[in-house]
Amino acid sequence: MLVTMKSILDHANKHNYAVMAINCINMEMVRGAIAAAEEEHSPIIIQMGIGQINNHAHMEDIAPIVQNIARRANVPVALNLDHGGKWEDEVRAMKLGYTNVMIDASALSYEENVSRTALVVTAAHAMGISVEAELGHVGQADAGDGRTDDMYTNVEQAVEFVQETGCDALAVAIGTAHGQYPEGYVPKLDFDRLAELKAALQMPLVLHGGSGAGEENLRRAVAGGINKVNVATDAFQVAKDAVLAKLEENPKANYMQMEMAAEAGVKAFVKDYIHVLGSNDRYTFEDKDTGSKE
Ligand code: 13P
Numbered sequence: 340m341l342v343t344m345k346s347i348l349d350h351a352n353k354h355n356y357a358v359m360a361i362n363c364i365n366m367e368m369v370r371g372a373i374a375a376a377e378e379e380h381s382p383i384i385i386q387m388g389i390g391q392i393n394n395h396a397h398m399e400d401i402a403p404i405v406q407n408i409a410r411r412a413n414v415p416v417a418l419n420l421d422h423g424g425k426w427e428d429e430v431r432a433m434k435l436g437y438t439n440v441m442i443d444a445s446a447l448s449y450e451e452n453v454s455r456t457a458l459v460v461t462a463a464h465a466m467g468i469s470v471e472a473e474l475g476h477v478g479q480a481d482a483g484d485g486r487t488d489d490m491y492t493n494v495e496q497a498v499e500f501v502q503e504t505g506c507d508a509l510a511v512a513i514g515t516a517h518g519q520y521p522e523g524y525v526p527k528l529d530f531d532r533l534a535e536l537k538a539a540l541q542m543p544l545v546l547h548g549g550s551g552a553g554e555e556n557l558r559r560a561v562a563g564g565i566n567k568v569n570v571a572t573d574a575f576q577v578a579k580d581a582v583l584a585k586l587e588e589n590p591k592a593n594y595m596q597m598e599m600a601a602e603a604g605v606k607a608f609v610k611d612y613i614h615v616l617g618s619n620d621r622y623t624f625e626d627k628d629t630g631s632k633e
Contacts, residue, residue, distance in 0.1 A: 341409040344417035344439030344567075345469030345507040347382045348543035351566040356617035357546075359609060360384035362421060362571035364396040366404050367598050368578060371605030376414045379610055381618040384439075384567065385409070386419035389428060391571075402435040414622045419471070421569065429459050433466050441510070445473035449496065456504040464505070471567075474500045475512030477547040480520045494535045501540060508543040508567060511536055513560075515548035518572050525553045530563050537564030545569065550576075557615050568616055577608040 351358050363369045363385050376383035385405050387396050402418065409416035419439040420432040432440050442459040444452040456472040463470045475492030492511040501509060513536075514528040526548075537544060543566040549557065550572035557568060581604025582597045589596070613619050 340412065340415055341406055341438060342382075342415040342417055343467070343469045344384055344419055344471065345543075347384065347415050347417050348469075348508050348566050350382070350621070351618065352541075352543045354621070355562075355564075356621065357561040357566050357568050358382050358384055358618050359549075359612045359616055360386050360419060360421070360545075360567050360569045361574050361605075361609060361612075362386055362388055362391060362569070363401075363405070364391050364575070365401075366408075367602040368574065368605050369401075369405050369408055371578075371602040372609045373408050373412050373414075373416060374602075375606045375609035375613065376416070377412055378606075379613045379619040380414060380622045381613045381620070382415040382417075382622060383609070383613075384417045384419055386421040386441075386569070388421040388571065389423055389425075392420075392428075398431055398435055398437075402432075402437065406436060423459075426455075426458070430462070433463060433468055437468065439469045439471060439507075441471040441473070443473045443510075445476045445510075445512075449474075449500075453500060453503050456500075456506055460505045469507040470505075471508040471510060471545060472500070472504060472506035473510035473512075473545075473547075477510065477512045478516050480516035480518040480526075480548065480551070491529060491532060492536060494532070494539050497536055498539050501542065508545050509540065510545040510547050513546070515546060515552050515556075517548045518550070520551045525551070526556065528552075528556050528560060530559055533560065533563040533565070543567065549573070554615055561616055568612075570612065574605060574608065577604050580604065 361372045405418045417438045422443045423429045444455040460470045476490040545567040546565045547569045549568040549570035578601040581600045585600035
């Protein structure tokens with residue numbers, strides 16, 4: 340079933356687990372991810388970043404694919420615009436039936452972030468769509484952003500930001516970064532700050548830059564109040580590796596077999612992630628509307 344991201348994350352927040360948000364660029368990734376969620380009785384969030392949308396996975400093309408597969412699924416699925424920035428992209432996504440939009444104005448001034456986020460929240464909520472915002476700034480791993488804490492989310496400011504904007508979920512900067520970290524580097528996360536943020540906000544919190552964050556960090560982050568973990572780089576790598584492995588196994592493999600290998604690879608990857616984040620067995624076919632492990 341296709342649901343708002345808010346409904347997924349409010350449940351995760353209440354029951355202390357996190358949901359994987361996987362960036363997908365094609366049908367095979369979407370199918371693999373949703374099939375994994377169904378087998379694990381887990382909610383799942385399918386998203387596309389604005390860069391992926393502009394370069395390849397055009398919103399108008401991929402949204403109906405996700406929506407069709409999601410509606411047939413017996414677990415909750417949300418469709419999220421990841422890192423939306425421009426007002427027109429937010430509107431495009433809302434019109435296409437995305438069930439959540441992220442507005443990322445985190446690189447701008449605090450005041451600008453508040454006003455842009457509040458505007459998107461007003462429009463999205465009027466359409467029954469939920470909103471993720473970002474405060475503090477999660478940068479790029481290859482720029483070394485994972486090693487500085489000057490852009491981490493400020494707790495008092497976060498409380499004010501949520502009050503002023505009415506956003507439904509907040510992406511916080513606590514030490515992860517997007518993309519691939521330098522070889523052998525595992526980010527050090529500020530779990531004290533996460534605890535302060537969770538205590539002050541008591542709302543769904545989002546961790547960007549799941550790739551390379553390390554299982555131990557992810558488990559601690561979920562225990563500390565993270566309810567959504569974004570994963571892009573590692574998911575694309577898994578799909579690529581699965582295709583390469585298929586070709587190695589059978590150099591004559593046809594294109595369909597390669598696509599199917601990518602789908603199976605993504606499915607296995609998502610199933611593992613679901614267990615790390617603790618979202619497995621939250622929904623069963625019989626209990627799909629209210630599902631929980633209570
Ligand atoms: P990674 O590519 O580091 O997994 O980051 C994904 C992300 O945060 C998308 O918003």
